[in-house]
Structure formats: structure tokens, C-alpha cells
Amino acid sequence: DAGITQSPRHKVTETGTPVTLRCHQTENHRYMYWYRQDPGHGLRLIHYSYGVKDTDKGEVSDGYSVSRSKTEDFLLTLESATSSQTSVYFCATGRVDTAFYGYTFGSGTRLTVV
Amino acid sequence: TQLLEQSPQFLSIQEGENLTVYCNSSSVFSSLQWYRQEPGEGPVLLVTVVTGGEVKKLKRLTFQFGDARKDSSLHITAAQPGDTGLYLCAGVSRGSTLGRLYFGRGTQLTVWP
Numbered sequence: 242d243a244g245i246t247q248s249p250r251h252k253v254t255e256t257g258t259p260v261t262l263r264c265h266q267t268e269n270h271r272y273m274y275w276y277r278q279d280p281g282h283g284l285r286l287i288h289y290s291y292g293v294k295d296t297d298k299g300e301v302s303d304g305y306s307v308s309r310s311k312t313e314d315f316l317l318t319l320e321s322a323t324s325s326q327t328s329v330y331f332c333a334t335g336r337v338d339t340a341f342y343g344y345t346f347g348s349g350t351r352l353t354v355v
Numbered sequence: 356t357q358l359l360e361q362s363p364q365f366l367s368i369q370e371g372e373n374l375t376v377y378c379n380s381s382s383v384f385s386s387l388q389w390y391r392q393e394p395g396e397g398p399v400l401l402v403t404v405v406t407g408g409e410v411k412k413l414k415r416l417t418f419q420f421g422d423a424r425k426d427s428s429l430h431i432t433a434a435q436p437g438d439t440g441l442y443l444c445a446g447v448s449r450g451s452t453l454g455r456l457y458f459g460r461g462t463q464l465t466v467w468p
Binding site: 347 | 357388390397399447
């Protein structure tokens with residue numbers, strides 16, 4: 242399948258447990274991003290990657306870590322989930338060479354921390 | 356601090372009406388994009404504007420980039436219920452990492468039949 246696949250699509254987890262969200266792309270895009278979307282805040286960048294094993298923090302990175310061991314996969318881990326991390330998480334890829342051509346988004350993961 | 360301010364936050368109109376959504380900033384952007392998001396899905400890119408003063412048309416949607424590249428607008432002519440969705444502007448700030456997009460908080464548009 243082409244595009245971006247996020248898994249799982251929905252997850253309910255308990256406070257204090259680790260959670261890993263997966264993003265898989267078939268676009269062969271170098272750049273990948275994790276955003277969270279919350280009412281009143283819009284889309285906020287958590288972490289991004291500009292190549293295999295090359296990652297950097299976004300504006301809301303506390304409590305999150307990422308890993309990218311191959312071009313196709315970008316993992317987001319909540320080290321110890323808290324209720325404030327209840328959100329919808331979007332993965333995106335970006336085609337960037339001499340210009341920036343915009344993002345392609347996945348369909349999102351709805352995470353509830355109880 | 357929100358780099359991009361969108362207005363209005365909510366817009367509810369009747370089918371056939373025209374509307375304009377605004378995206379403003381005090382910063383200069385190398386490029387600016389508009390996305391539309393429907394419930395349960397990720398945003399989808401509608402257009403990218405790069406040159407100050409640029410106007411792009413996509414059927415009934417007209418996008419304009421301000422001359423100083425600090426603002427943009429989206430105008431929809433004769434809105435239809437299928438235009439309902441969350442409209443997001445996003446920009447690459449001049450001098451920031453290429454590929455790093457800053458998003459506005461969005462305008463929720465509802466078009467009633």
C-alpha cells in the first residue's frame with residue numbers, strides 16, 4: 242500500500258505505562274514528523290527526523306522519545322503515559338530537496354490515557 | 356507563542372455564500388501552505404504559495420500570499436456542504452529548518468445545505 246500507515250488507530254492505556262506508536266511510509270521521504278492535535282492548540286510538533294538515526298525535538302517533546310532505524314519507520318514512545326498525553330497523534334512525511342513540497346499525513350492515532 | 360494566527364476560528368454559513376479565511380503573522384515565510392482536514396483523518400495539502408503577491412486558484416478556492424510574505428488568505432466562492440472541514444494554514448519560517456512547518460490553529464468551516 243502506498244502512503245503513510247499509523248498503528249494502532251485507537252489505543253486506551255493506563256497512566257504510567259509505556260506506549261509506542263508506529264508510523265510506516267512508502268513515500269521514501271527523508272523527513273518524518275510526529276504531531277499531536279488538541280482542541281484549542283492545533284497541531285504541535287513533538288519530534289521530527291531528517292534521516293535515519295537523525296532526530297530533533299519539536300515544541301512539545303517532554304515525555305516523548307522517537308527512533309528511526311530505517312527510512313520507512315518512525316516510532317514515537319511515551320515513556321510513562323500521563324493523562325495530559327491523551328490526544329490524537331499524527332505522523333507526517335515531507336519531501337524536501339532544494340525546496341519544500343509539503344507534508345503527507347497519516348490518518349492519526351487516537352490515544353486515551355486513563 | 357503562536358507563529359500563525361488564523362481567523363475566524365469558527366465559520367458557519369449557508370450553501371452558496373462566499374467566505375474568506377485569514378492567516379496572519381509578524382514573521383516572514385519562505386512559503387505558506389493550506390491544508391483541509393476532515394473528521395477522523397489527517398490534513399490534506401491543498402496548495403503551496405511561494406512568491407509574495409502570488410494568487411492560486413483551485414476550482415472555487417482562491418489562495419493569496421501577501422506581498423510581504425507575512426500573511427495569506429483563502430477565499431471560497433459559492434460554498435458547498437462538501438467544503439465543510441478544518442482549514443489549516445502552515446508556513447516555513449524564513450531562516451528556520453527547511454521542512455519545519457508551523458501551523459495555525461485552524462478555521463472550522465461548516466456549510467449548511
